[in-house]
Amino acid sequence: MSSRVRWAATAAVLSLAVALAPQAARAQAPTPPGITVALSSGEHALVRFRLPDQNALDRLTASDADLAAVPHHAPGQFLADVVVDDTELAAMIKNGAAPVQLIERQSPPGALRTMSKLAAGSDTLHFLQDYWWTSKGKTFLQTQVATTATDDPDVQITVTWKTADGTTGSYQLVRFSDDNEYQYHWQVPQPLPGKPVSVTATSSLGGATRAMTPQAWPGATPPAQPSGYQKDFVAAYLTPTDIQARIKRLARQYPKLVDVINLPNKTQGYRRTAVAYLGDPNAAAVVVESVKFGDQGMNGVQVKTVAASAPNRPLSAVYKDRVLTITLATDGAGKTISTTDDVAAFITARYPQTFSAFVESGSAGLPMPVVAPVRLDDGLKGTEVSKKPWTVQALRIGSVRDGSKIGVLAYSQEHAREWATPLVTLEFAERLLANYATDPATRQMVDNTDIFVIPTVNPDGANYTFNDYNFQRKNLDNHCTGVNRDPKNRDRWGVDVNRNYTVGSFFDGYVGGGSNCLGETYSGTGELSESESRNVIALASAHSNVRFAMNVHSYGGYFMWPPGSYKADGRITLPRPSIDEQKTFLDSARRIVGAIASERGTVTWPSYTGPVADVLYSAAGNSADELYYELGIDAWDFEIGNDVWNDATQEWDGVGFQPAWDEAHSEAMEYAGGLTELVRVADDTAAAAQ
Numbered sequence: 001m002s003s004r005v006r007w008a009a010t011a012a013v014l015s016l017a018v019a020l021a022p023q024a025a026r027a028q029a030p031t032p033p034g035i036t037v038a039l040s041s042g043e044h045a046l047v048r049f050r051l052p053d054q055n056a057l058d059r060l061t062a063s064d065a066d067l068a069a070v071p072h073h074a075p076g077q078f079l080a081d082v083v084v085d086d087t088e089l090a091a092m093i094k095n096g097a098a099p100v101q102l103i104e105r106q107s108p109p110g111a112l113r114t115m116s117k118l119a120a121g122s123d124t125l126h127f128l129q130d131y132w133w134t135s136k137g138k139t140f141l142q143t144q145v146a147t148t149a150t151d152d153p154d155v156q157i158t159v160t161w162k163t164a165d166g167t168t169g170s171y172q173l174v175r176f177s178d179d180n181e182y183q184y185h186w187q188v189p190q191p192l193p194g195k196p197v198s199v200t201a202t203s204s205l206g207g208a209t210r211a212m213t214p215q216a217w218p219g220a221t222p223p224a225q226p227s228g229y230q231k232d233f234v235a236a237y238l239t240p241t242d243i244q245a246r247i248k249r250l251a252r253q254y255p256k257l258v259d260v261i262n263l264p265n266k267t268q269g270y271r272r273t274a275v276a277y278l279g280d281p282n283a284a285a286v287v288v289e290s291v292k293f294g295d296q297g298m299n300g301v302q303v304k305t306v307a308a309s310a311p312n313r314p315l316s317a318v319y320k321d322r323v324l325t326i327t328l329a330t331d332g333a334g335k336t337i338s339t340t341d342d343v344a345a346f347i348t349a350r351y352p353q354t355f356s357a358f359v360e361s362g363s364a365g366l367p368m369p370v371v372a373p374v375r376l377d378d379g380l381k382g383t384e385v386s387k388k389p390w391t392v393q394a395l396r397i398g399s400v401r402d403g404s405k406i407g408v409l410a411y412s413q414e415h416a417r418e419w420a421t422p423l424v425t426l427e428f429a430e431r432l433l434a435n436y437a438t439d440p441a442t443r444q445m446v447d448n449t450d451i452f453v454i455p456t457v458n459p460d461g462a463n464y465t466f467n468d469y470n471f472q473r474k475n476l477d478n479h480c481t482g483v484n485r486d487p488k489n490r491d492r493w494g495v496d497v498n499r500n501y502t503v504g505s506f507f508d509g510y511v512g513g514g515s516n517c518l519g520e521t522y523s524g525t526g527e528l529s530e531s532e533s534r535n536v537i538a539l540a541s542a543h544s545n546v547r548f549a550m551n552v553h554s555y556g557g558y559f560m561w562p563p564g565s566y567k568a569d570g571r572i573t574l575p576r577p578s579i580d581e582q583k584t585f586l587d588s589a590r591r592i593v594g595a596i597a598s599e600r601g602t603v604t605w606p607s608y609t610g611p612v613a614d615v616l617y618s619a620a621g622n623s624a625d626e627l628y629y630e631l632g633i634d635a636w637d638f639e640i641g642n643d644v645w646n647d648a649t650q651e652w653d654g655v656g657f658q659p660a661w662d663e664a665h666s667e668a669m670e671y672a673g674g675l676t677e678l679v680r681v682a683d684d685t686a687a688a689a690q
Contacts, residue, residue: 039089191650218609220591287487404545431672432445550675554639559609
C-alpha cells in the first residue's frame, strides 16, 4: 500500500476510533478486558477487537478502515478484525476498542517480495465458455476465460486451439469489465479450418489451463419440417396500418382458431401539438405551441406580431378567425418595448386553454420583432396515417382459448425503428394457422397451447419511423417542458417503452434508464406511465395461463433472459433465477437457437446467450423483468439480426434496424422458427407436468 493510501486509511481509523466511545465518556473511556498487543513504530498487524456497541461496529463497517472481517459474536459482543499500525492501535484502545487476538503480524520484507513473485507468476485461469459450431460451411470457435488476477488491467490471455489433423493456431482475448467490475476475457467468434479438438489458455502472468475439448453449440436440432409445410407469408416491410389489416384478415380467415383482442389502453396516436417559430431562431424568436394536437383544428392556425400605432400602448392580443395577432407594447415615444420573454409569458397567460409559448433558446430578453404571419403545424409528414388514438391489437391463437391450456406470449416492436420484428411475429402466427390442417405437429401445438401475439406494441413510434424519422426508438408522447419542446428536438421526443416497467426500474435506482426527456432511454414520468407498456402487462395479467413470453427486438443476434438490470457501485443485479430455473432458461435457449440456425445456418453466439445484464447491458425497467419477477412468466428476449461473417474482410458485419429486404426476410423466416420452437417447449413443459 502506498504511503498516501496508508495515510488515508490511518486518518479514517483514527477518526472512527474517536467515535467509538459514547460522546460524554470519551475523555475517560475505560478499556474493556483484553490482551496486550505491542507494535513497533510503523509495524502493521491484523488484530481482532471487541467494540463497545453495535453503533461502533456499524461506523467501522462504513468507514475507510482496513476492515478484514466481522466475525460472528456472542450476544453483547461486537467483534471486528482490522489491520492497524501502532498509532491506529493506540487510538482505538484509547477510545474503547479492546484487542482480543493478535491474528497476524506484518511479514518481513523479504517474505513479501517472495510472495509477490509467486502471486505474479501463478494466476489461475478458468474457461467460462469454449464452444464451436459450423455456419454456412465455415467453422467458428468462441471462448471466454476468467483470471483470478481480476484487479490487474494489463493481464493478457491467449487461447491456443488444435484441430484433429494437428493444425494449431491462437488468438488473444480482450478484457471485459462492466460498471467497473471485471467479468472475464473474451473475443468474437474466430474462424477455424476445421472442428477444434482442444483449446488451452495462458496468461501473461504465467497462468495456464488444462487442455479442454470444446463443446458443440447449441447442441440441439428441431424436428424437420414435413413436406408441404407452408411458410414465407411476409413479402414486404409492414406499417402499423398494414399489420392492422393483416390481423383483421387472419381473424376472418381462421375464425375457429383466432380471436382478436383489443388491448385496453389507447395510445396517443400519430399526432403532435402544432408549433411555429414566431421570429427567427438565429436572431430572436418565441416558440408558440397549441395546447391541443394539430389534427384537432390547430394545424394551420396563424400567429403574428404587429407594432402598435400609438405611444404608451400595453401588450395585447386578439385571436379571431384562426389568427392570433399580438400587438407589441410601446413607450411614451411610441417605441416598441416588448421583449421575447414578455410575449411568451403573455401568450401563455392570456390563452392557457389554446396556446403555450416559451422563449427559443438563445433569445431570452431580446427585443421582440414584428413578424409576418406564421402557421402552426404538427410537423408530421405521413399523409396516409390515421391521427386518431390507436388501439393496439393482439392475436389469440388456439383451438381451445379458454385459459385451460398453457399460454405463450410473443410481442414485438416496443422500439419503433425495429422494422423486421413484426415480420417475425406475424410469420410465426401465419405458420401456425396455415399448417394446422395439414401438419400433425403444428396441430398438436395449437391444440395444446394458448398463443398470444402482439405484432406492434408501439404503433405511434412505428408510424413516425416510416414517415418522419426512421431512427425513432421511442413512442410519440412528449413529456418535455420548456426549451426542450423546441421543434428542433422533434426527433428526440418520446418514452422508451422498454424502460417504462416497474421491476428494476430507473425510478428504483437501476442502471439503463433515465430522466432526460430527450434521451434515447428516457423512462417516462413514472413506472407504467405509457399506454404501450400498460397494454403488455394488461394482456399478461388478464391471462394467468401465460407461462412463457418472448420479446422480439433487433438487432445483433442475442438470446437473453432475466435479470435484465443492476444497480451501480457494485453491479448488484436483480435476484438471479434459481439453479433449476437457470438450467431451464439455458436448455430452452439451446433448443430455440438450434431452431433459428436450421433455417440458413445463423448461429446466435454463446457469448450473446444469457441474462440481459450479463451479455448486453443493464436495461432498467424492461418488460421481460416485469413478466418474470411480477407474474412468474419465463420471459426471454430476442435481438434478431445476427452479425454476418464477411469473408473479404475477415470481420463480422452488423445488419442494422432496417436491413435490405432480403436480409429482413431471412430474419423473419429463421426467428419465426425460433418462436415455433418456444411453443414446442411450452407444450413439452405442460406434458411433463401431467
